[in-house]
Amino acid sequence: METFDIIIIGTGGGTKIARPAADLGCKVALIEKEDMGGTCLNRGCIPSKMLIHPADQIHHIRHAGQINIDADPHPRMQFKSLIERVTETVGDISDGLAPPYEEHPNIELIRGTAAFSGDHSVTVNGRELSADRIFIAVGTRPHIPDIPGLEGTPFMTSREALRNTDLPKRMIVLGAGYIGCELGHVYSSAGTDVHFIVRSELIRREDREIKDEFHRVFSQNNTLHEGFTAENVEYDGAIFKVMIRDKSGAEKILEAEALLVATGIVPNTDFLGLENTGIQTDDAGFIAVDGQLQTRVPGVYAMGDCNGNYFFRHTVNWEGEFLMRVLFEQPSDETIDYGAVPHAVFTYPQVAGVGKTEDELIAGQTEYVRGFCRYENTAMGMARQAGHGFVKLLIGKSDRKILGAHIIGDEASNMLHMVIALMYKNGTLDDLLNMIYIHPALPEAVRDAARDARDQLKNS
Known part of the structure; x- marks a missing residue:
């Protein structure tokens, strides 16, 4: 058993604890199973906004006539080179994150998948580590719905859509939340004929008047199939066929070269071996925490998406700063106050x-x-x-x-x-x-x- 002061699982929001605590003299084990930087850098906020900005510019060029500018009404996104640039930029940033941790005398960066073997111990790469304080910051991944025929097809989630260099002629988007609307906007602006399967509403958690205005504008640039659910998926090696049905039983078949599944997220907690601990989760797998983000096991904390409180990078940053203050810098029994949590949807509008x-x-x-x-x-x-x-x-x-x-x-x-x-x-x-x-x-x-x-x- 190797002993540390702190174990951190995940290098997204977890980095808000790692170096600050190490700078205070704590011996830290920082564990990461994928690329450094977590979802935001590699599979979320950063690459998506690097694609959305060009998409916005194309939209403005196409509508430049309304401000008396003669512009080519058919500007073309250099899709392949754009994706390659974004992927390379994100990769370089991610690769650049490791050296400062590897060179820090109080941090050991461990590449591998961690699983709890007890309340305060984890195994990784055949090693067993223990610490009085453990921080779980494992994030979430795309939810894959149980639709007959979907499994085994080359559908995309946000992960693949952000790195796909082949621009499809047509694309079906299953889902109408933030992720689907943002990525659908990118592909639509690039020239893809995008069709959305909308079971209930577009961006349904927004204020009613916002949703109405968004629907009015978004539907002018995208094809919406509202009130439908996907019942079956077929793929013949080139074309997806998705059978959809509405509440009345009416059916239709959509065909496209690409299918994007954006039906929500699930927490990355199922591989953590939580059954070996007293840590509790809700029915969806999100870790239960108290007002100090502590799990049911004293000294073990869950931060970021995996605790189910909020699903933004700015909120996990807030949580990390809070934990550093109340646990290390100015120890107290203060509970977290998120205040008024803002959000944005970076699509058009x-x-x-x-x-x-x-x-x-x-x-x-x-x-x-x-x-x-x-x-x-x-x-x-x-x-x-x-x-x-x-x-x-x-x-x-x-x-x-x-x-x-x-x-x-x-x-x-x-x-x-x-x-x-x-x-x-x-x-x-x-x-x-x-x-x-x-x-x-x-x-x-x-x-x-x-x-x-x-x-x-x-x-x-």
């Missing part, structure tokens, strides 16, 4: 949100007003000839607190940050009103939504 949706406020019987401003009603929106997009603010009636903000349109993820900052400071509607906004800039839509909320409060 872009979506960003923070705080409560209107449906949630109604369900909670919270008294509020809705401040609203469309992009086209601002100077910069007019300059861009914005045919879609708006800012929606949800303000508490009694205390004027900002309860939620939802934006759809160009630069939504950037625009949202001014509201995020105020929400973390318990800001109010008055904080949004009592500041000078650059004219003309898109954030004037936030100001005008705030003014709309102010006027409603006056009249309520």
Whole structure:
């Protein structure tokens, strides 16, 4: 049995603990079974956004005529070279992560698959390691639905779609969440005829008005088969045939050269040997944690996607900083406070949100007003000839607190940050009103939504 102060399983969010703890003198075992950097760097946020940015540019070129620019209406993405560039860039970054850990005197980087042999011991590569503190940061992987005929076919998940160099003529996307909409946007912009199988709604967890606007714009550029589920998959060596059925029993067959499965995620906890420990999971396999992210085994913590709290890189970064503070730097019994967790969907149109949706406020019987401003009603929106997009603010009636903000349109993820900052400071509607906004800039839509909320409060 080899003894360490800390064992960390996973080099995505787990790196928020490894070097800071090692710098404090802890002896750390850092275990990774795949590429350094985890899902975000290798199979998620970074490569997808490197593909989405060119896709956005192509979209703007195709619609340049609305701002009186004569542009080629059929710009072509250099798909193969783009994928190769992104893959090479991500690979170089991942490869560059290892040396600082390998050279650190208090860190041993171990390549292999870890499994628990006891509450505080793991095996990896035939070695048995133990530590008083163990951090599980193993992330998630794509969920593969149980559809007859799917297994054994060369379907893609997000992992393969991000590195595929062959642009298909047609593609079927099974799923209508963030991942499917983002990658579908990339392939559609590159020239693929993309068909979405939408069982319920596009980006269904968003605010209702956001979903309606997104559906209106997204459906103009993509073919949606709404209310359908995939019942069977066939592949003849070149073409996928997917039989879909709606609630009434109506059936149709979709054909395409490529099939992207984007039906959610599952935690990478099934290989961890958790049955050898007192660690508990829910029915979906996500690890149960308390307010300090500690599992049912004292001294063992789960962070990031695998604990099921949130599924963003920015939240696991927050968790890592929290754990470093309360366990090592300023030990305390403080519990984690995520505050208002923001998110964004980087497709077209872009979506960003923070705080409560209107449906949630109604369900909670919270008294509020809705401040609203469309992009086209601002100077910069007019300059861009914005045919879609708006800012929606949800303000508490009694205390004027900002309860939620939802934006759809160009630069939504950037625009949202001014509201995020105020929400973390318990800001109010008055904080949004009592500041000078650059004219003309898109954030004037936030100001005008705030003014709309102010006027409603006056009249309520």
